[in-house]
Amino acid sequence: MKIIMDGKEVAAERGQTIVEVARRNGVYIPTLCHVPALEPAAMCRVCTVELVEGRRTRLVTSCNYPLRGDAEIRTDTPMLRQNRKVLIELLASRCPDAEALKELAERYGADLNRFPAEDRQCIMCGLCARVCERVGGNVLALCGRGVEIRVDTSFGRLSPTCIGCASCVQICPVNAIRIEDMDGERRVIVRGKEASRVQLRKCTSCGIHFGPVIDLGPVLDRAGEGGVPAFNASVCPACSRRSLARRLAERHFEQHAVESPDADEEG
Amino acid sequence: MATAISTAPDLAWTKKISSPQELASFRQAILASLDPNAPRIRVCCGTGCKAVGSLDVLEAMKTAVAAAGVDVHVMPEVKRTGCHGFCSRGPLLTLEPQGLFYQRVKSEDTAEIVQKTIIGGEVIPRFLYKPPGSKEAIAKVSDIPFFAKQTKLVLKRVGRIDPFDIRDAIAAGAYEGIAKVLAEMTPQQVIEEIKVSRLRGRGGAGFPTGVKWESCAGQAGRHYVICNGDEGDPGAFMDASVMEGDPHAVLEGMAIAAYAMGSDRGFLYVRMEYPLAVQTLTAAIRQAEDLGLLGQNILGTDFSFRVSVSTGAGAFVCGESSALMSSLEGKVGRPRAKYIRSTEKGFRDSPSNLNNVETYANVPEIILRGGQWYTTYGTERSTGTKVFSLTGNVHNVGLVEVPMGTSLKDIVFGIGGGVPNKKELKAVQTGGPSGGCIPIPSKFIDINVGFGKLAEIGSMMGSGGMIVMDENTCMVEISRYFINFLVEESCGQCTPCREGLTRMREILSRITQGEGREGDIELLEEIGQFTNNFSLCGLGTSAANPVLSTIRYFRDEYEAHIRDKKCPAGVCKPLYYYEIDSEKCTGCGVCRKRCPAAAIEGEKKKPHTIHQELCIKCMECYRNCKFDSIRIM
Ligand SMILES: Cc1cc2nc3c(=O)[nH]c(=O)nc-3n(C[C@H](O)[C@H](O)[C@H](O)COP(=O)(O)O)c2cc1C
Ligand code: SF4
Ligand code: FES
Numbered sequence: 001m002k003i004i005m006d007g008k009e010v011a012a013e014r015g016q017t018i019v020e021v022a023r024r025n026g027v028y029i030p031t032l033c034h035v036p037a038l039e040p041a042a043m044c045r046v047c048t049v050e051l052v053e054g055r056r057t058r059l060v061t062s063c064n065y066p067l068r069g070d071a072e073i074r075t076d077t078p079m080l081r082q083n084r085k086v087l088i089e090l091l092a093s094r095c096p097d098a099e100a101l102k103e104l105a106e107r108y109g110a111d112l113n114r115f116p117a118e119d120r121q122c123i124m125c126g127l128c129a130r131v132c133e134r135v136g137g138n139v140l141a142l143c144g145r146g147v148e149i150r151v152d153t154s155f156g157r158l159s160p161t162c163i164g165c166a167s168c169v170q171i172c173p174v175n176a177i178r179i180e181d182m183d184g185e186r187r188v189i190v191r192g193k194e195a196s197r198v199q200l201r202k203c204t205s206c207g208i209h210f211g212p213v214i215d216l217g218p219v220l221d222r223a224g225e226g227g228v229p230a231f232n233a234s235v236c237p238a239c240s241r242r243s244l245a246r247r248l249a250e251r252h253f254e255q256h257a258v259e260s261p262d263a264d265e266e267g
Numbered sequence: 268m269a270t271a272i273s274t275a276p277d278l279a280w281t282k283k284i285s286s287p288q289e290l291a292s293f294r295q296a297i298l299a300s301l302d303p304n305a306p307r308i309r310v311c312c313g314t315g316c317k318a319v320g321s322l323d324v325l326e327a328m329k330t331a332v333a334a335a336g337v338d339v340h341v342m343p344e345v346k347r348t349g350c351h352g353f354c355s356r357g358p359l360l361t362l363e364p365q366g367l368f369y370q371r372v373k374s375e376d377t378a379e380i381v382q383k384t385i386i387g388g389e390v391i392p393r394f395l396y397k398p399p400g401s402k403e404a405i406a407k408v409s410d411i412p413f414f415a416k417q418t419k420l421v422l423k424r425v426g427r428i429d430p431f432d433i434r435d436a437i438a439a440g441a442y443e444g445i446a447k448v449l450a451e452m453t454p455q456q457v458i459e460e461i462k463v464s465r466l467r468g469r470g471g472a473g474f475p476t477g478v479k480w481e482s483c484a485g486q487a488g489r490h491y492v493i494c495n496g497d498e499g500d501p502g503a504f505m506d507a508s509v510m511e512g513d514p515h516a517v518l519e520g521m522a523i524a525a526y527a528m529g530s531d532r533g534f535l536y537v538r539m540e541y542p543l544a545v546q547t548l549t550a551a552i553r554q555a556e557d558l559g560l561l562g563q564n565i566l567g568t569d570f571s572f573r574v575s576v577s578t579g580a581g582a583f584v585c586g587e588s589s590a591l592m593s594s595l596e597g598k599v600g601r602p603r604a605k606y607i608r609s610t611e612k613g614f615r616d617s618p619s620n621l622n623n624v625e626t627y628a629n630v631p632e633i634i635l636r637g638g639q640w641y642t643t644y645g646t647e648r649s650t651g652t653k654v655f656s657l658t659g660n661v662h663n664v665g666l667v668e669v670p671m672g673t674s675l676k677d678i679v680f681g682i683g684g685g686v687p688n689k690k691e692l693k694a695v696q697t698g699g700p701s702g703g704c705i706p707i708p709s710k711f712i713d714i715n716v717g718f719g720k721l722a723e724i725g726s727m728m729g730s731g732g733m734i735v736m737d738e739n740t741c742m743v744e745i746s747r748y749f750i751n752f753l754v755e756e757s758c759g760q761c762t763p764c765r766e767g768l769t770r771m772r773e774i775l776s777r778i779t780q781g782e783g784r785e786g787d788i789e790l791l792e793e794i795g796q797f798t799n800n801f802s803l804c805g806l807g808t809s810a811a812n813p814v815l816s817t818i819r820y821f822r823d824e825y826e827a828h829i830r831d832k833k834c835p836a837g838v839c840k841p842l843y844y845y846e847i848d849s850e851k852c853t854g855c856g857v858c859r860k861r862c863p864a865a866a867i868e869g870e871k872k873k874p875h876t877i878h879q880e881l882c883i884k885c886m887e888c889y890r891n892c893k894f895d896s897i898r899i900m
Pocket of ligand 1 (some may be wrong): 467468469470471472473495496497498499529583584585586587588590621622623624626730804806807850
């Protein structure tokens with residue numbers, strides 16, 4: 001399989017997406033709705049590139065286009081740059097302060113204030129919904145349609161299935177989701193609106209609240225990680241570290257006690 | 268709605284037809300029991316005719332026939348709004364075998380019609396149709412230009428058979444195609460025949476049907492045959508009229524497709540707003556299964572094909588192929604970004620063939636008469652006929668089936684009867700909400716309507732919408748209207764369509780409100796090119812067409828709105844006013860009496876004037892002035 005990217009032949013394996021091939025060969029292609037661990041949804045469209053097919057060129061999104069045969073790809077033509085610029089300008093209106101957009105704006109010469117700001121605090125990359133479906137409690141989803149589309153829980157109610165894993169918080173590129181741990185509860189707050197509440201585990205040793213009261217086993221299985229017993233512990237990580245340290249110290253002391261005569265001699 | 272006017276037949280007498288050959292004798296038996304010269308009266312029960320009392324006429328006619336003791340079959344004719352293009356002249360009757368066409372019939376008239384026409388064989392002149400501008404009344408359906416100039420391959424049985432009685436359809440030739448296929452053709456031969464016909468999909472994109480079938484047939488796994496009956500274009504009802512008027516044509520087409528691709532399972536995806544289509548299709552499937560024409564061991568062979576009807580939530584975007592399959596799977600009807608054809612991996616990740624209603628409806632006839640025969644209709648690259656939904660400022664609105672390659676002029680003037688009220692024709696919009704506007708007067712009036720030709724001039728075939736626009740149509744407002752529709756229908760998942768169209772709607776709204784700015788046209792073009800290039804599905808990649816095509820052909824009209832703050836067509840209210848031409852005004856007083864805002868003043872026989880501060884721009888004076896003295900300023 002012969003892949004030409006921006007005029008140079010690059011290394012690629014059959015079935016790899018254009019983005020994978022580009023990353024591997026150090027070619028830059030912008031992405032906003034893609035992380036390698038999740039199934040691509042190709043919603044943001046910023047990764048669109050030109051695929052040369054004979055005399056015609058076709059526009060395809062590189063995050064989900066699988067290369068199956070010889071191909072020639074152009075990743076940074078004036079036409080692509082122009083369209084990416086408009087894309088960033090349009091997105092900026094819904095998320096004026098996003099760092100992710102500022103960087104791209106600089107690269108493509110986009111004017112972040114070209115369209116009136118409508119502070120929606122979300123670029124609609126859908127990553128939170130996809131990660132939640134995959135490793136979380138399948139709480140967040142794209143709801144509504146058209147301009148009204150938004151990330152929300154079903155029927156906009158507090159979700160009963162949230163496991164408080166905070167994957168959504170980690171993955172959101174514009175920090176639109178946060179968690180608040182308070183009064184023994186974890187709240188997941190999506191764009192200022194509470195999406196779920198999960199009870200926190202109380203440490204049997206020191207009494208502070210830590211990880212959510214949830215059996216994460218099935219979720220981790222789904223993610224292919226296998227169960228992690230630490231999640232079901234009844235003591236908080238600090239106390240468990242402390243007790244581990246104590247146990248290590250005790251063992252060391254026991255060994256020491258046995259070996260002490262020789263040590264004395266050496267000393 | 269349908270049950271009130273349907274006559275569900277008693278099929279208890281039927282048994283399964285056990286071989287393809289037996290279908291022919293079954294058909295002969297039905298034909299023998301029907302006298303082709305037996306009088307029949309069809310009462311149009313389309314929405315338009317029902318609104319003016321056709322159901323009453325239907326009942327009155329039944330009573331009149333019974334009272335006179337004659338043996339006449341009075342049947343409802345279930346068609347869609349505007350079907351004849353004569354809705355304003357309803358209720359309508361057709362009388363067989365003479366082929367007479369009566370219009371504006373009232374319940375009181377039914378006894379007279381039975382006595383004089385049915386028994387006496389006499390034509391009653393006052394019910395006859397006179398084309399606009401003509402003194403000659405036309406008695407026969409076949410002589411009315413609206414019908415005479417059409418070529419009906421897809422609609423041939425629509426309105427002529429009772430969609431709730433399969434015997435009617437069989438008598439008219441339904442299921443002969445599948446019988447032929449099962450008796451004498453291999454799946455490869457079926458595909459070959461479709462390829463020879465060069466049939467292209469009627470759902471919009473015009474993809475060659477035979478090629479699609481071939482690529483689907485070549486895949487491993489269970490195959491699905493799916494029919495797209497979502498028909499979301501506003502004002503379109505071609506697929507509805509086929510599903511409602513001749514459901515067997517679609518079912519037979521699907522069965523033939525299933526045979527060709529080795530499928531045993533099919534789905535008809537019908538929008539929820541079409542309850543009548545769901546009823547006719549469901550009844551048709553049941554009756555066809557009872558007769559062994561669908562379901563297990565069709566016509567006694569080992570070919571089985573089960574098909575069922577699914578209703579969609581009625582979103583325009585659900586007509587898009589991947590969204591439709593998601594919706595069929597019970598998921599959200601949102602297009603999926605996948606670079607894999609559904610013929611390879613579609614419904615339930617299995618090879619699936621999706622075609623439009625009209626595409627399937629073409630299939631049986633192609634099989635019966637051969638692909639070569641089909642190519643005698645239409646042009647080299649666009650064969651066969653196409654059903655258009657002709658609407659807007661044209662005398663006869665309705666469904667029109669013509670060979671591909673018919674000129675716009677023949678459709679709009681020949682069949683449509685031209686523009687009413689002595690107005691100028693300004694543009695023809697084709698292709699549905701994301702089609703384009705073709706400017707007229709121009710050489711384009713002579714273009715041969717086909718897939719390639721329309722695309723060449725910046726419009727498209729789409730599913731066959733055709734809106735005729737007269738001089739009082741504002742092209743900026745038209746593009747705002749379509750963009751608004753598409754913003755409402757966008758699924759919203761991808762950036763270009765969601766953000767781009769919203770911004771375009773905003774810009775167009777401000778232009779029509781007189782707040783357009785210098786640079787707005789260029790901005791519309793810039794965003795429009797972006798949405799066309801970068802969107803995820805066909806909705807987004809074609810959505811800017813109405814804007815881009817009107818800018819291309821009517822740029823001066825945009826400029827007039829933005830620079831001069833004028834709407835030359837007199838549509839955008841803040842951008843025009845009416846003035847009375849004192850030279851032309853005879854002081855007849857019609858406008859003064861008609862004006863609901865009492866804004867017109869003047870003495871009898873002296874030129875009148877309009878008080879601008881009172882005028883609400885309702886157009887009443889403009890429309891009713893016989894002397895053409897009201898001007899748009
Ligand atoms: C937004 C959108 C809406 C569509 N709506 C319809 C529809 O209502 N009916 C239809 O047959 N095809 C519709 N299509 C086209 C289908 O995706 C598909 O191309 C078609 O059903 C294939 O059938 P054909 O090959 O017989 O044309 C739509 C496409 C898009 C992008
Ligand atoms: S183009 Fe529009 S309708 Fe299609 S996927 Fe994108 S947002 Fe949805
Ligand atoms: S990264 Fe490919 S579409 Fe968003």
